Amino acid sequence: VxxxxxxxxxxxxxxxxxxxxxxxxxxxxxxxxxxxxxxxxxxxxxxxxxxxxxxxxxxxxxxxxxxxxxxxxxxxxxxxxxxxxxxxxxxxxxxxxxxxxxxxxxxxxxxxxxxxGTTAEESPFSRVLEHISRVGRARGWRWRQGRFLQVLPTWLFIVAMTLYSVPLVAERCLPYRAQCLHLDSAVIWHGFLASRDKDAPAAPAMEELTAASKACWLASLAIGAIALLCKLGLRCVRLYTxxxxxxxxxxxxxxxxxxxxxxxxxxxxxxxxxxxxxx
Structure with a gap:
């Protein structure tokens, strides 16, 4: 054969x-x-x-x-x-x-x-490129947009994490449920958030964040969800790269x-x- x-x-x-x-x-x-x-x-x-x-x-x-x-x-x-x-x-x-x-x-x-072969068109290099082109054309958008779609979830996740960090940088506040955790009064230990100083003043509620920080936090959740859905959806689509x-x-x-x-x-x-x- x-x-x-x-x-x-x-x-x-x-x-x-x-x-x-x-x-x-x-x-x-x-x-x-x-x-x-x-x-x-x-x-x-x-x-x-x-x-x-x-x-x-x-x-x-x-x-x-x-x-x-x-x-x-x-x-x-x-x-x-x-x-x-x-x-x-x-x-x-x-x-x-x-x-x-x-x-x-x-x-x-x-x-x-x-x-x-006797001509450049007969060479293995041309045959391989022609094969890739032929298969790609048959796959349509799954080829033309394949590389972009592969990296899209990663870039969306990066954007989501960047937006999530805005309250962290601007107000030293880590969004968490309904209560905002201050970096000064919280540490990460074995994956749990625990208070370092029980006498420290209570952190502000989420609604006390500025409008910009709150918008960034909500946008980060939405974009993160979209990134996850894209990642799951791509598993069902046979992209051609x-x-x-x-x-x-x-x-x-x-x-x-x-x-x-x-x-x-x-x-x-x-x-x-x-x-x-x-x-």
């Missing part, structure tokens, strides 16, 4: 496991580049197998790619991995050419030239790498979102 490039994917956890396994060997060097990593570690792993590391790691069932990774082989492999860990989720499946293509050329599988992730590094200028520029151009042509990794 033919397995096409859109299934030559690995998760960031699988990449981490491979790197950690290699780093545990005494011959590992901290300055190992991606080029060195392929030559010294990936090639021995895949020798005689006829498939790239991605298919070898997922022999029981290839994974469908939703993230195309554009990077340089001159970068430090650990820095590259850590950038990906900051930029993709545990459920994302990445196409990384170093792990997706069969690199050995030992006769047990296709050559690099055979895998790349297909995209390209371009990984800058300290060794090469991203825009001096012709192939990376071409991949980004192809991605935008196919209307696949492009993100820069968090390096």
């Amino acid at each position: 033919d397995i096409w490039p859109e299934q030559w994917g690995v998760t960031v956890r699988q990449f981490r496991e491979l790197v950690d396994r290699c780093r545990s060997r005494p011959e590992w060097r901290a300055e190992t580049s991606m080029h060195d990593f392929v030559r010294d570690w990936v090639l021995p792993e895949t020798a005689g197998q006829g498939v790239g590391y991605a298919l070898l790691a997922n022999a029981g069932g290839p994974l469908e790619v939703n993230v195309m990774v554009s990077h340089s082989w001159n970068e430090n492999v650990v820095e590259f991995l850590e950038a990906l860990e900051r930029s993709v989720s545990g459920t994302d499946v990445m196409f990384i050419c170093a792990l997706g293509l069969f690199q050995n050329g030992d006769g047990s599988g296709p050559t690099i030239a055979e895998q790349l 297909g995209r390209m992730v371009a990984v800058p590094n300290r060794q090469d200028d991203l825009y001096s790498r012709l192939w990376c520029v071409y991949e980004i151009f192809t991605s935008t042509t196919k209307q696949v979102p492009v993100e820069l990794a968090w390096t």
Whole structure:
């Protein structure tokens, strides 16, 4: 059965496991580049197998790619991995050419030239981007708004906590039920609010807050509830986060790498979102 490039994917956890396994060997060097990593570690792993590391790691069932990774082989492999860990989720499946293509050329599988095809459009890179675009178009708004919807609950929660802190900063008052707790007379201990000084004057009731503080407190409760509902609602919606992730590094200028520029151009042509990794 033919397995096409859109299934030559690995998760960031699988990449981490491979790197950690290699780093545990005494011959590992901290300055190992991606080029060195392929030559010294990936090639021995895949020798005689006829498939790239991605298919070898997922022999029981290839994974469908939703993230195309554009990077340089001159970068430090650990820095590259850590950038990906900051930029993709545990459920994302990445196409990384170093792990997706069969690199050995030992006769047990296709050559690099055979895998790349005779034109750029036939290359695995174009096929993966076309696959992401095709699946994304079929998902409609669940793709176009997918990344925004993923982070929306988090940002709403941040806004809610910011508004909740207004009475805390402006009036040194922690809203709690009908009574406002002063910071001077309350401590947090084992998750319970307890009075430090029983003779301290009673804290004001919530209605004694200024209009601005009261409005911020009520808004924080409303926005917090919306954030929770959004989080629960997204569990019922299958979002699609297909995209390209371009990984800058300290060794090469991203825009001096012709192939990376071409991949980004192809991605935008196919209307696949492009993100820069968090390096």
